[in-house]
Amino acid sequence: MSLKGKSIIITGGTSGIGEGCTRHFAELGAKVVTSSIQQEQGVALQDDLRAAGGDVTFVYCDMTDEEQIAGLVQRAVELHGRIDGVCSNAGAWIEGTVEEFDDRTWDLVMGVNVRGNFLLAKHLVPVFREQGEGVLAITTSTAAYVGFPAHALYCASKAALVALIRCLTKDHAGYMRTVGICPGTIDTPMLAASAEGFDQPIDELYAEVAAKIPVKRLGQPEDVAKAAAFLLSDDAGFIAGSSIFLEGGTLALPPW
Ligand SMILES: NC(=O)c1ccc[n+]([C@@H]2O[C@H](COP(=O)([O-])OP(=O)(O)OC[C@H]3O[C@@H](n4cnc5c(N)ncnc54)[C@H](O)[C@@H]3O)[C@@H](O)[C@H]2O)c1
Structure with missing residues (x-):
């Protein structure tokens, strides 16, 4: 299993799970373009990893803005000539019941979690088709399967991703392998x-x-980063369309 020399994009790459992925993939020798809306943290992370010999470039990208998503994909191609894999990890979380939500909240959570992934896939497909290969790993959640209290919108957004992953697998078979990661x-x-x-x-x-x-x-961000590195690698070449759980066994518990 290796990401050495692979061109990888990470979204939401400057905090938590995404930062763990940025650090781990850089250590594995990948050429990493990491992105988020955290400009300062992004530049600091880029500089830190470059000082340690990593090939890391931070690109600001708001996943609610299609032009910026297209720009992120284009920048990675300009920098590294191709894109081998994408760890689509950016996510928005807001708690509340259906009575508490307004359109702004809907637009933010669905905008980042669902529309953001939809548009990212839209701009990746031509690149992967041209290359004849490429992997898209999307961070969904156990929330796609569990009705957490006061999490209606977040859970619905993550469940939508599980369906999107299956559809992308069918529609772009042969050149784009899409997988889901469901952290606990x-x-x-x-x-x-x-x-x-x-x-x-x-x-x-x-x-x-x-x-x-x-x-x-x-779980620690490194737990997810190690699984993501495997799913993006050629060793996971027969895994497509599924969303893999990383939840320490939580879903095996009886419901009482
Ligand atoms: N932490 C958990 O327990 C857990 C469990 C399951 C799934 N997840 C998912 O994992 C992913 C990472 O979450 P985390 O826990 O590391 O959270 P985090 O808050 O530490 O990181 C979220 C990242 O997403 C980025 N982001 C937010 N809005 C954005 C936007 N509009 N455009 C671009 N980037 C944006 C942030 O800048 C940040 O880098 C999310 O998709 C989250 O839903 C987290």
Whole structure:
């Protein structure tokens, strides 16, 4: 399994899971274009990894803006001549029930999570078709399958991705391999934001959650990064259209 010398794009690549992917892929010797809407963190991460010998370029890209998505794809091709794989990881999370949401919230969560992936695929397809190959790995979530309380919009957006992954697999068979990654509880800034609503110190809360997970710990960004590296590599060449769980066994638990 190797990403050495491969041209890889990562979206949402400057925080949490995406940052873990950027660091891991750079260590594996990939030529990485990492992107997000976190300009400062992006440049700092790029400089940090370049100082360690990594081939990493940060490109600002808001996944709600089609022109910027097209620009991201074009920039990676300009820099590295081709694109071997894409780790589409950018995500928006907002908690609430259907009564609490307005159109702005819908547009943001669906805009980043669903429309963003839809448009990214649209701009990748011509590149992959021309090359005759390419892999798109989309970060969805166990939330696609579990009805988490007050998560209607987020869960619906992640479930939409599971369907999108199947359709892309069928429509672009032969030159684009699309796979999904469904993380469970991963220790990232997004998880910390979701813990804010609890009146319990975060360490205590995390310890309680970890005790319930069959492997007895929270996931770390590196857990997802290692799985993503495998799914993007040629060793995963027979995996297509599926969304793979990385949740420490949580979904094996009985519902009581
Ligand atoms: N942390 C978890 O427990 C968990 C579980 C399942 C799935 N996920 C998914 O994993 C992915 C990464 O989440 P994380 O936990 O690392 O969160 P995070 O908040 O640490 O990172 C999210 C990243 O997405 C980027 N982003 C947000 N809006 C964007 C936009 N409009 N355009 C471009 N980039 C944008 C942010 O800049 C950031 O880099 C998300 O898709 C999330 O839904 C996370």
